[in-house]
Amino acid sequence: MRLSIGDVALRPVTDADLPAIDAMFPDDDEQDPRWEHFAGLSAQRNRHRLLVQRTWHHRGSWSPSSWCLDLAVEVSGELVGLQALEADDFAKLRTVDSGSWLAVHARGRGTAMAMRTAILGLAFDHLGAVAAISCARVDNAPSLAVSRRLGYVENGVSLSDSPGGVVELQHLRLTRESWAAHPVKVTGLDACRAWFAVSD
Numbered sequence: 621m622r623l624s625i626g627d628v629a630l631r632p633v634t635d636a637d638l639p640a641i642d643a644m645f646p647d648d649d650e651q652d653p654r655w656e657h658f659a660g661l662s663a664q665r666n667r668h669r670l671l672v673q674r675t676w677h678h679r680g681s682w683s684p685s686s687w688c689l690d691l692a693v694e695v696s697g698e699l700v701g702l703q704a705l706e707a708d709d710f711a712k713l714r715t716v717d718s719g720s721w722l723a724v725h726a727r728g729r730g731t732a733m734a735m736r737t738a739i740l741g742l743a744f745d746h747l748g749a750v751a752a753i754s755c756a757r758v759d760n761a762p763s764l765a766v767s768r769r770l771g772y773v774e775n776g777v778s779l780s781d782s783p784g785g786v787v788e789l790q791h792l793r794l795t796r797e798s799w800a801a802h803p804v805k806v807t808g809l810d811a812c813r814a815w816f817a818v819s820d
């Protein structure tokens with residue numbers, strides 16, 4: 621499967637991508653504090669181990685009732701980051717969540733907006749989603765700006781633990797009614813429909 625919008629293309633991450641993805645993984649992508657750290661590894665080694673091991677976990681544990689699609693993001697053919705789309709009980713709840721990061725050198729060029737638009741196009745226009753949710757620390761201005769620009773509205777605040785202490789997370793939600801269609805090209809989805817438990 622492949623998604624594209626302008627010169628930005630997204631496709632599933634493969635093992636061959638992992639060394640490059642690992643090398644460009646930015647320090648400011650927050651990982652879930654509940655993920656276990658191995659005592660014999662530094663914080664940095666644990667971050668990188670988790671990055672790689674999570675992509676294997678997502679592929680190895682995929683089921684239509686709980687999935688996380690990790691997509692490599694390319695700009696004009698150059699790998700620059702990761703965009704994830706995930707859902708639990710999608711056949712009933714029709715709600716997707718997302719997460720993403722970009723290599724530091726690839727920021728500030730509108731790519732974040734394009735990659736989120738691409739996965740929302742897949743979710744709303746091809747998988748039949750009724751809502752998309754997102755959350756970010758209240759001080760994560762770029763992530764929140766992308767969400768707001770795409771029509772997400774605020775949906776509450778929660779507290780979360782983080783390596784730097786307790787932080788506030790801003791939750792957002794976008795409904796199908798508020799989603800404005802964008803020119804996202806999706807190819808290769810038909811062979812994957814059973815994996816998402818969706819029909820044509």
Ligand SMILES: CC(C)(COP(=O)(O)OP(=O)(O)OC[C@H]1O[C@@H](n2cnc3c(N)ncnc32)[C@H](O)[C@@H]1OP(=O)(O)O)[C@@H](O)C(=O)NCCC(=O)NCCS
Nearest residue numbers: 648649720721722727728729730732755756761762763765
């Ligand atoms: C989140 C991330 C993918 C955004 O990519 P980016 O290239 O930095 O984003 P952009 O520079 O395109 O900015 C996106 C929007 O935020 C706005 N923005 C950026 N910095 C801002 C700031 N300090 N204050 C207000 N708005 C800001 C931009 O103007 C832009 O909005 P616009 O398109 O309406 O002009 C990137 O910063 C990243 O990888 N961060 C680390 C991982 C992360 O936080 N992921 C999200 C977890 S929820």
